[in-house]
Structures are given as structure tokens and as C-alpha cells.
Amino acid sequence: MSNSSIEARIALVGNPNAGKTSLFNALTGQNQKVGNYTGATVSRKSGTFFTPHGNKFELIDLPGAYSLDPNSPDEEITRNVLIGDQKDEPTPNLILCVLDATHLERHLYLLIQVIDLGYPVVVALNKTDNAEAQGLRLDPTALSERFGVPFVAISAMTERGITQLKQALRHPFPSPPGRLWKGPVELEEAIKRSTKLAETNGENNPAASGLMAVAEESSKAKEFIQKTRFEYIHRAVEVGLQRPDEESLALTDRIDAHTLHPIKGWCIFTALMITVFWSIFKFAEMPMGLIEEGQETLQEWVRGFIGVGDFQSLIVDGIIAGVGGV
Known part of the structure; x- marks a missing residue:
């Protein structure tokens, strides 16, 4: 895999069982490479693919994570790669976030954390065929407007929507959407100071490192950030997801x-x-x-x-x- 021919690096993130591996295989085919992260036993899988526009990208399949507040070695690797703290692993140029459409609200928390990191983001809304079979009606356009990033409906198992997803990965990538929530003045000032300190210390992703440092240092700030994120997700789901009426539900x-x-x-x-x-x-x-x-x-x-x-x-x-x- 020649780095000189690769135009950008894309990190593939998602909850376990979101269909991340199926999507990775659908995009890269046989152009895959498996190894280990430096200093860890967690496997590193990467591959390359071309978009319809002729761009060649490297896709890094990061370990499954429910959150960027790590509770396992896999989640710690994912968090470290995204904030630039993983040894010998450069930060990605874009994040491709895989969401399970059948459990959308549960998976959106990881997305909003990813958006907070300050990267360009594209969302692969996976398992939409299963969601439709359950009577769930998804509105990718409304979700895109709410989160400020493209949502592409796909089914990785059947490869439905893969071409549309590749088309959404245009290069040069769009600007990052920025943080979707705002805190009180004191919290915003603390985040600003922490981000400036991260810049001074030469952090690879000062915005992400600054925000995480504030959440780790203050339990009150962490609780507020989590609560605000969940409230934003709840409002977004009310617009972008329509659940079936009680009468149309199966008996079970x-x-x-x-x-x-x-x-x-x-x-x-x-x-x-x-x-x-x-x-x-x-x-x-x-x-x-x-x-x-x-x-x-x-x-x-x-x-x-x-x-x-x-x-x-x-x-x-x-x-x-x-x-x-x-």
C-alpha cells in the first residue's frame, strides 16, 4: 500500500455490532492489511478503496466503541487514534461513522462525541432494510440537517447504498460541523483555556484534548456535557425517526x-x-x-x-x- 498514492486517511468508527466490519469489507474488498497497534495486542486493520471521483483513500477500521470515554482496551485505542495520542498512528482526515438504524438513538451518542472532535464526518446509516422491516421510518435528510453532516442510508450486508456512500466521500472534504451544543459561560471558558493549553503542549488535536481534559477534571462538567448531548440526540430523533403506531406493531x-x-x-x-x-x-x-x-x-x-x-x-x-x- 503506497502512501504516496493515497490522498487521505479515513477512520471507520462505530459501536460493536453496528455492521462496521461488513462495511469495511464492502468498501475495500481484498485490498486489506492486518497488523497490531504499537504497544498493544489490539489488531489494526486497514485497506484502500477508490471513489467514483477517482480518489484513493486508506480506510482504517478502528476497534468497536460504545463511547469515547474508554472502558476497555479497544475503546482506548479508538479514542487515542482520534485525538492523536496513539503512537505511530497519524490522525485521520475524515471519520466515517457507522450507525445501526434499528438502534439509532443508542448509537447517536458516539456520533455526537465524534463530531465534538472537530473532524469532517460522514455517517453510514446501516441496516436500514432491517429498520424498515420493523416499521421504522428514517429521514436521513432531517438527520443531516440536525447534525450538520451527511447521512447515507446503506445496507452493508447487501451492499445497498455503497456507491452513494462513496460519492459522499468527496475530496477535498467538507469543513467540520463544529460542536452542536453549548455550555454555560464558565464551562465554555474552561474549555477555551484547556484547548489553549493543549495547543501550547503541542497536542495533535487541541480541541478534542481540551474538551476531554475538562470533562475528566470536573465531574460536574462531565455530567452537564453528557446530559446536554443526550437532550440534543432526543430532539434530533424526534425529527429524524418515526416509530410505528401501536396498532401496526406485532403482538410481541x-x-x-x-x-x-x-x-x-x-x-x-x-x-x-x-x-x-x-x-x-x-x-x-x-x-x-x-x-x-x-x-x-x-x-x-x-x-x-x-x-x-x-x-x-x-x-x-x-x-x-x-x-x-x-
Whole structure:
């Protein structure tokens, strides 16, 4: 893979199971290269592909990450590459973010974190065929307007929309959209100071390093940033995603809507457990009564058949009574 012929480096990011590997294979085909990140056992996979405009790009498949607040070695590698802290790994020119359309709201948090890093971003809205089958109606145009980055509907498994995605990866790339949320004056001033310090220290991505430093140093700032991001995502989803009406849902989906509810679900679970225990004792009364009557009848018959003595006591009071008690 000759770096001289590569016009730009694109980082492929996404949650685990978002279809990132399928998209990587669909874009690069057999032009892949596998290795390891310096000082880590996490594998590094890269490949090249051409766009319809004739541009040759290198695509780096970063480890799956739910968030850029790392809780695993994979997430730490992804975070470090994007902020320029990974040894021997230059920062990308653009980020291609893969989202699972069937779990859109959950996956958008990683996107908004990526946008905060200050890179040009293109979104591959994957599994749209599965979303449509579930009755979800997505509006990529509305989502693009909300997040300020292109959203391209694709299905990596069937390679639907791959050509349109390549066309969205035009070079030169568009300007970064910038941060979508704003904090109070004190927080913005702290971010500004932290970014300036990162510039002075020669950080590869001062804006990203400055923002992350503020969040790491202040739990109050971190909580505010997370809350503000989630609020922005919620408003965006209200515009860009239409869920099916209750009547059009399958029976299992309607049941799930109630049983998986954070409040109603526990009420239903408690009611079911009480019903199960009550029914065990209530419905057991009839067979228990029949068993007791049968036991007494058998004991009387044995007493009349076997004369009084130790052997009768063994059969009547020992074996029959013991089996009946069980």
C-alpha cells in the first residue's frame, strides 16, 4: 500500500455490532492489511478503496466503541487514534461513522462525541432494510440537517447504498460541523483555556484534548456535557425517526413495550410472581386432599388385611405414611 498514492486517511468508527466490519469489507474488498497497534495486542486493520471521483483513500477500521470515554482496551485505542495520542498512528482526515438504524438513538451518542472532535464526518446509516422491516421510518435528510453532516442510508450486508456512500466521500472534504451544543459561560471558558493549553503542549488535536481534559477534571462538567448531548440526540430523533403506531406493531412488540417498561415492567413481573405462588398453593389443595383420602383408605385396608403387630406398623405408619407425606 503506497502512501504516496493515497490522498487521505479515513477512520471507520462505530459501536460493536453496528455492521462496521461488513462495511469495511464492502468498501475495500481484498485490498486489506492486518497488523497490531504499537504497544498493544489490539489488531489494526486497514485497506484502500477508490471513489467514483477517482480518489484513493486508506480506510482504517478502528476497534468497536460504545463511547469515547474508554472502558476497555479497544475503546482506548479508538479514542487515542482520534485525538492523536496513539503512537505511530497519524490522525485521520475524515471519520466515517457507522450507525445501526434499528438502534439509532443508542448509537447517536458516539456520533455526537465524534463530531465534538472537530473532524469532517460522514455517517453510514446501516441496516436500514432491517429498520424498515420493523416499521421504522428514517429521514436521513432531517438527520443531516440536525447534525450538520451527511447521512447515507446503506445496507452493508447487501451492499445497498455503497456507491452513494462513496460519492459522499468527496475530496477535498467538507469543513467540520463544529460542536452542536453549548455550555454555560464558565464551562465554555474552561474549555477555551484547556484547548489553549493543549495547543501550547503541542497536542495533535487541541480541541478534542481540551474538551476531554475538562470533562475528566470536573465531574460536574462531565455530567452537564453528557446530559446536554443526550437532550440534543432526543430532539434530533424526534425529527429524524418515526416509530410505528401501536396498532401496526406485532403482538410481541406490543408485549415488549409493556413488559420492558422501567416501571410497568416491574409491576407486571411482581404480579406474575404473586399469581404463580398463589396458584401453586391454591390449585395444589385438590390433589393434596385426594392423596390424603387415598392414603387413609389404603392404611385402613392394610390394617384389616395384616394383623396387629410390628409388621403392620412398619407398613401403615412407616412406608405408607412416609410416601404419603412426601
